[in-house]
Amino acid sequence: MSEPLRRAAPAKVNLALHVTGRRADGYHLLDSLVMFAGVGDVVHLSRADEISLRVTGPRASGVPEDARNLCWKAAARFGEGVAITLEKYLPAAAGIGGGSSDAAAVLRGMEHLYGRDCGFDTVTLGADVPVCMAGRAARMAGIGEEITPLDMPALQAVLVNPGVEVPTGAVFSGLERRDNPGLAPLPSGDWLDWIAAQRNDLEAPARAVQPVISDVLSALGDALLARMSGSGATCFGLYPDAGTAQAAADRITAANPDWWVVATELR
Numbered sequence: 001m002s003e004p005l006r007r008a009a010p011a012k013v014n015l016a017l018h019v020t021g022r023r024a025d026g027y028h029l030l031d032s033l034v035m036f037a038g039v040g041d042v043v044h045l046s047r048a049d050e051i052s053l054r055v056t057g058p059r060a061s062g063v064p065e066d067a068r069n070l071c072w073k074a075a076a077r078f079g080e081g082v083a084i085t086l087e088k089y090l091p092a093a094a095g096i097g098g099g100s101s102d103a104a105a106v107l108r109g110m111e112h113l114y115g116r117d118c119g120f121d122t123v124t125l126g127a128d129v130p131v132c133m134a135g136r137a138a139r140m141a142g143i144g145e146e147i148t149p150l151d152m153p154a155l156q157a158v159l160v161n162p163g164v165e166v167p168t169g170a171v172f173s174g175l176e177r178r179d180n181p182g183l184a185p186l187p188s189g190d191w192l193d194w195i196a197a198q199r200n201d202l203e204a205p206a207r208a209v210q211p212v213i214s215d216v217l218s219a220l221g222d223a224l225l226a227r228m229s230g231s232g233a234t235c236f237g238l239y240p241d242a243g244t245a246q247a248a249a250d251r252i253t254a255a256n257p258d259w260w261v262v263a264t265e266l267r
């Protein structure tokens with residue numbers, strides 16, 4: 001037996017997320033700037049006759065090991081057998097696309113193992129799957145299927161999740177307005193000022209579901225800017241360099257030992 005194929009499934013971070021409309025089927029139109037973190041899950045894949053899945057790692061508890069798992073759904077849609085080991089490091093239902101990034105890593109790995117494209121529209125697995133297939137800084141539009149890769153400078157960040165799950169559908173349902181303006185024209189330089197002038201329209205409804213999100217943003221009060229990612233509850237702070245990011249992460253961990261806190265680079 002050859003070694004399993006290893007693929008990274010990095011955390012997705014929405015630096016800005018504007019909700020610009022709603023389709024007749026209830027899905028929301030988005031305009032979002034997405035980057036990927038240095039932290040994430042890892043999948044290991046081997047060709048096999050059937051689909052199988054084992055979940056290991058520090059955040060494995062509670063993650064389904066059957067056809068409910070997005071990794072399994074991805075393999076089933078690809079239409080071939082594969083033995084999957086998912087090493088779970090990211091919190092679930094956290095706004096950082098854990099399941100979507102795992103699914104994209106499985107699809108990219110299976111494309112390599114079987115020497116063909118996955119051959120279906122990946123947004124049908126989840127709105128975050130297409131951007132996770134791109135796996136790099138991008139603008140995301142439509143309901144998540146329109147991906148435009150962007151050249152962005154790497155950013156130093158701290159990701160903080162307070163350990164509460166936030167169901168994405170409930171947050172979208174709580175929106176007061178669904179016809180907000182899209183992202184401002186992209187800058188040629190100063191991304192930080194530009195990001196600071198954008199919004200996450202899901203922040204208000206997510207705070208209503210999980211008020212602890214306000215505490216997370218306060219804990220990131222010394223960042224250059226702090227925002228929520230996706231539908232929450234994970235928030236990120238941006239820092240001038242890796243050293244100040246790590247110092248902030250250490251301080252936040254000391255004050256909140258139960259929270260998931262990581263200093264990482266966004267690309």
Ligand SMILES: C[C@](O)(CO)[C@H](O)COP(=O)(O)OP(=O)(O)OC[C@H]1O[C@@H](n2ccc(N)nc2=O)[C@H](O)[C@@H]1O
Binds near residue numbers: 100143
């Ligand atoms: C909030 C984001 O994370 C931003 O990147 C994504 O839009 C959500 O991506 P996701 O978790 O892959 O979402 P899905 O699993 O496709 O959808 C979960 C639920 O969120 C709502 N949903 C999701 C995406 C979207 N563009 N409009 C929606 O209204 C729908 O109620 C849907 O039933």
Ligand SMILES: Nc1ncnc2c1ncn2[C@@H]1O[C@H](COP(=O)(O)OP(=O)(O)OP(=O)(O)O)[C@@H](O)[C@H]1O
Binds near residue numbers: 068096165
């Ligand atoms: N590979 C997976 N990893 C984690 N959870 C999974 C996975 N596949 C399915 N799930 C289920 O999906 C739910 C959502 O978890 P997931 O990590 O995919 O959310 P998320 O992608 O972080 O959400 P968001 O859209 O807010 O970014 C979990 O509660 C879990 O039961």
